[in-house]
Amino acid sequence: MSLLPRLLILPLALLLALPATAWGDDAPLLETVHAFLYEQSQALGDEVMIEVHPPAGQFPACEAAEPFLPGQRELAPGRVSVGVRCGDEGRQVRYLQAQLTVFGDYPVAARQLSPGERLGADDLRLERGDLGRLPRQALREIDAALGLQLTRPLGEGRPLLASMLRAEPLVERRQRVVVEAHGRGFRVTREGEALDEGGHGERVRVRLSGREIIEAEVIAPGRLAVAL
Structure with missing residues (x-):
């Protein structure tokens, strides 16, 4: 079994202190990817363990490596795919797999x-x-x-x-409620019966006096609003 994945879960300071011979020709690339993930993962938790897997095949050295997250996705714990642009203007792209364990x-x-x-x-x-x-x-x-x-x-x-x-319900089912309708320069109110219960900011159905059913947003106990 390769020792490489185990070495890569060490803190970054220890990781960079290891001799390059521990990883062979892939050492600079793996160090760069590990450092990138270390920086990107600081907001995920108090303690982060990073396990970077070496490339599956043999490739030329990656010059001027620039790691990135494919699709600009947010970093999350678990298995992670990391893209690396290599060479002049990043014309060569490689992908490495890593495992993030966040505590x-x-x-x-x-x-x-x-x-x-x-x-x-x-x-x-x-x-x-x-x-x-x-x-x-x-x-x-x-x-x-x-x-x-x-x-x-x-x-x-x-x-x-x-x-x-x-949110704790401010409107109960079958409760008599007041619905406010407002637009530019006007505001009117109508009474109705709530057909659902709802908390602040939730939308519920209301039956108005003419049997018309509308949806309105709960804004206060027994009060809802619609924008026209």
């Missing part, structure tokens, strides 16, 4: 939580782990969940997902 804190339920609960600081706690193993919609900050309502059960120690949180 950091994320909020989890401090106890068994039930649907409808409004989350407070005592309901959550921080845990530390591999962020790449979290579900895609997992929250990273406790503050992002405070004051929101849980829409389904959540067991103790389970991470919070954005899809299971909603």
Whole structure:
């Protein structure tokens, strides 16, 4: 088994101190890619481990290497493809594979939580782990969940997902509500019946007195708005 991937997970300062003979002719290229990923990944978590895989085939030395992320995609934990432009004006392009393992804190339920609960600081706690193993919609900050309502059960120690949180309803189903319609130079109000419940900023259906059904945005308790 090659020792190369294991060496590349060392901190950058140690990585650059290793002799070039440890990697052979690919050493300058791999150092450049590692340094690029190290810089790009600083905002992902508190601790980042980078494993760059050497090229699968034999290629000439990459002069004036300029790494980039294909498609200008945002860097995320997991398997990463890195493009490298080589030579004059970057006319030659190579692609290397790397593995990013990112460790950091994320909020989890401090106890068994039930649907409808409004989350407070005592309901959550921080845990530390591999962020790449979290579900895609997992929250990273406790503050992002405070004051929101849980829409389904959540067991103790389970991470919070954005899809299971909603703003506390300001409008209830079948509630009599006031709908504001406004445009340039005018503003009118009409009464109606909410057909859905909704929190601040959500859109719900409203049946007006003439049986007309419209969609409006919740702006306050019992009040909605439409723009004309």
